Amino acid sequence: MAKSGNTYYVFVPPFSATPPKPTNRSGHLQESIAGGPVVRMGPTAWAGMVGTSETYARYVEFGTKFMAKEPFLKTGLRNSRGDLQELAEAEWEEAVR
Numbered sequence: 001m002a003k004s005g006n007t008y009y010v011f012v013p014p015f016s017a018t019p020p021k022p023t024n025r026s027g028h029l030q031e032s033i034a035g036g037p038v039v040r041m042g043p044t045a046w047a048g049m050v051g052t053s054e055t056y057a058r059y060v061e062f063g064t065k066f067m068a069k070e071p072f073l074k075t076g077l078r079n080s081r082g083d084l085q086e087l088a089e090a091e092w093e094e095a096v097r
Contacts, residue, residue: 029054029072046088 029052036049050073051057063069077084 029057029060032057033073 032052032054033050034052036051038046038048041047059067060070061073062071
């Protein structure tokens with residue numbers, strides 16, 4: 001088989017060979033992210049809740065068979081891990097006093 005010299009894109013669904021076009025983002029999802037109260041779960045355990053009321057948020061976070069995932073909550077948690085640790089330590093020091 002002779003090679004033609006042409007290059008063809010190979011892709012596997014759900015990802016297309018061409019990059020997606022920029023979308024007109026409204027900012028509703030970002031503005032809808034809110035946190036709830038932090039609750040003491042035990043002597044050394046605390047829990048808090050962060051989320052959004054937008055119904056389409058799960059599709060953005062986890063993707064669909066037609067759309068790649070674009071995690072925003074998981075990424076935010078990962079990027080804030082150091083800040084959360086510092087905040088927890090500062091709160092712990094204040095509680096111990």
